[in-house]
Amino acid sequence: MPGRAGTRQNYRHNEDDAEDHQEPMTTPDGAPQESTAQPSDAQRPLARLLEVQRHDTVIDQLRHRRATLPERGALADVDGQLSALDARVKELSVVRDEHSTRQASLEEHIEASKARRATLEKRLFGGQVTAARDLQAMNEEVRHLARHISELEDREIEVMELLEPVDAELSTIEERRAQLDADAARLRSAISAAETTIDGDIEAEAGARGAEAAAVDAELLAKYEALRRKLGGTGAAPLLGGSCGGCHLALPAMELDRIRRAPPDTVITCDQCGRILVR
Numbered sequence: 001m002p003g004r005a006g007t008r009q010n011y012r013h014n015e016d017d018a019e020d021h022q023e024p025m026t027t028p029d030g031a032p033q034e035s036t037a038q039p040s041d042a043q044r045p046l047a048r049l050l051e052v053q054r055h056d057t058v059i060d061q062l063r064h065r066r067a068t069l070p071e072r073g074a075l076a077d078v079d080g081q082l083s084a085l086d087a088r089v090k091e092l093s094v095v096r097d098e099h100s101t102r103q104a105s106l107e108e109h110i111e112a113s114k115a116r117r118a119t120l121e122k123r124l125f126g127g128q129v130t131a132a133r134d135l136q137a138m139n140e141e142v143r144h145l146a147r148h149i150s151e152l153e154d155r156e157i158e159v160m161e162l163l164e165p166v167d168a169e170l171s172t173i174e175e176r177r178a179q180l181d182a183d184a185a186r187l188r189s190a191i192s193a194a195e196t197t198i199d200g201d202i203e204a205e206a207g208a209r210g211a212e213a214a215a216v217d218a219e220l221l222a223k224y225e226a227l228r229r230k231l232g233g234t235g236a237a238p239l240l241g242g243s244c245g246g247c248h249l250a251l252p253a254m255e256l257d258r259i260r261r262a263p264p265d266t267v268i269t270c271d272q273c274g275r276i277l278v279r
Ligand SMILES: [Zn+2]
Pocket: 244, 245, 246, 247, 248, 249, 270, 271, 272, 273, 274, 275
């Protein structure tokens, strides 16, 4: 649009002669008011960049929200509790296995001793053995076996008493684990639902951002992207009442004057923070 550009050039020269004809409005303290004058697109060729910045900021906020959903913290806590339970179950299982092996071994001994006693008693009362010495020896062994079985049974009871609290704790853990599994499932589903919603919002913002960015000069957009990466997400900021909207520092009067006199399509950066300043 050479005609309009020419007009703008002429206007700029006029402005050089008589200051602020373009924007006679002033703030209460007498400073020229820049943001409420609503200049046309031709007068603010960089204004689109602020729209891109606005969408990028919203997208950044959505991504941050997505990454820091409170349910994620709660889920990590539940997963931590489940891991602790698993570790405890492993410890208890080792103890339980030891006791169970011991109990099985005792039972085996008890059964063997009882079988031996039954055999002896059968012979003792069967009438085949008649020699007094043999009968006495067999009687002796039966009594000995009875004592032995009773001792083994006492030891088995001790082992069973050791197993009892272990089994009780394992059963408590199973109940707790079921609760935590349900909590984790509920949290995962809440996270998934929130992600779907946020992803939809991000997609909508990205679409709107893309439409704005398409109308911005590629070189300017690249400069903006580089600044955004370097400066915590804000690459372009409005000039607000003589201050940079990015770092919020007031610009020196001479610098403000220089900016006002520059052609509207000149890319101006803040001396303090380096961001693109949009008039
Ligand atoms: Zn700044």
